[in-house]
Amino acid sequence: MNAQILDGKATAATIKAELSERVAALAAQGVTPGLGTLLVGDDPGSRWYVNGKHKDCAEVGIASIREDLPAEATQEDIEAAVRRLNEDPACTGYIVQLPLPKGIDTNRILELIDPDKDADGLHPTNLGRLVLRVNEEITSPLPCTPRGIIDLMLRHDIDLKGKEVVVLGRGVTVGRPIGLLLTRRSVNATVTLTHTGTRDLEGLVRRADVVVAAAGVKDIVTADMVKDGAVLIDVGVSRETDPATGKSKVVGDVSAGAREKASWYSPNPGGVGPMTRAMLLANVVEMAERSAG
Numbered sequence: 001m002n003a004q005i006l007d008g009k010a011t012a013a014t015i016k017a018e019l020s021e022r023v024a025a026l027a028a029q030g031v032t033p034g035l036g037t038l039l040v041g042d043d044p045g046s047r048w049y050v051n052g053k054h055k056d057c058a059e060v061g062i063a064s065i066r067e068d069l070p071a072e073a074t075q076e077d078i079e080a081a082v083r084r085l086n087e088d089p090a091c092t093g094y095i096v097q098l099p100l101p102k103g104i105d106t107n108r109i110l111e112l113i114d115p116d117k118d119a120d121g122l123h124p125t126n127l128g129r130l131v132l133r134v135n136e137e138i139t140s141p142l143p144c145t146p147r148g149i150i151d152l153m154l155r156h157d158i159d160l161k162g163k164e165v166v167v168l169g170r171g172v173t174v175g176r177p178i179g180l181l182l183t184r185r186s187v188n189a190t191v192t193l194t195h196t197g198t199r200d201l202e203g204l205v206r207r208a209d210v211v212v213a214a215a216g217v218k219d220i221v222t223a224d225m226v227k228d229g230a231v232l233i234d235v236g237v238s239r240e241t242d243p244a245t246g247k248s249k250v251v252g253d254v255s256a257g258a259r260e261k262a263s264w265y266s267p268n269p270g271g272v273g274p275m276t277r278a279m280l281l282a283n284v285v286e287m288a289e290r291s292a293g
């Protein structure tokens with residue numbers, strides 16, 4: 001089978017164009033959404049991600065607010081920056097770039113974020129709302145990566161009702177929250193969450209109509225594990241040096257052989273990453289729309 005590509009980059013561009021119109025409508029009401037970022041330290045990867053978020057904002061007309069702290073910043077310094085963002089009226093939503101330096105109590109920082117400004121949708125209050133609101137509309141920010149994965153499939157008319165979805169990886173940003181979204185009545189998928197303690201991973205994956213691979217283990221999804229015609233969403237990020245160029249490159253969880261058996265395949269890079277960024281913008285626009293009434 002020749003898998004069709006779930007092109008996250010192109011889909012994200014479409015979403016950004018839609019969001020630009022909504023930002024223009026807000027501007028007509030005198031409202032400008034503003035995304036804040038809090039970055040601690042000088043890790044080049046984290047800096048690259050944060051710069052990308054501000055570039056995305058500029059493209060759709062969202063204002064940018066930056067708090068950049070040195071690697072030596074203390075718990076108190078970071079908490080003070082969170083309070084500034086909570087109080088800044090120009091900042092309608094913001095993210096704390098993860099990971100934070102060693103020695104920092106990350107959960108304490110994340111819990112200080114005003115839930116109404118939680119652009120990542122990862123504050124305990126917003127995760128709790130996701131748990132509680134099974135059927136009714138959710139009017140709080142949703143976790144960006146899970147939302148992006150589901151949106152990418154639905155925009156390609158992949159029907160998820162009654163489908164068996166197997167998720168690899170129990171991380172807080174993808175594996176744990178995605179089941180909450182997929183099992184809402186409006187989506188109605190059946191979800192199995194697998195992790196390092198799972199027995200018979202192969203057997204579970206072989207049943208799956210949709211595999212969301214977010215383990216962060218290169219090629220963990222092999223051809224013999226995958227049902228013909230499955231939808232494969234490659235989320236995991238590992239880095240390795242490309243022998244041809246000597247440069248570091250992203251490698252996903254889905255092997256080349258597995259890809260061949262898929263009906264649809266979301267590549268990595270070029271799939272879920274750009275969708276995550278687009279959903280961050282969607283959360284910021286929606287938060288501004290809600291506060292504009």
Ligand SMILES: Nc1nc(=O)c2c([nH]1)NC[C@@H]1CN(c3ccc(C(=O)N[C@@H](CCC(=O)O)C(=O)O)cc3)C=[N+]21
Pocket residue numbers: 049095096097098099120144250268269270271272273274276277
């Ligand atoms: N508070 C917080 N929120 C996050 O959402 C968050 C975070 N911290 N820390 C780090 C991870 C990672 N993450 C990515 C976002 C976009 C791409 C992305 O757009 N990647 C491109 C390019 C990849 C490349 O070539 O390096 C792609 O997949 O095509 C990747 C990774 C968000 N994260």
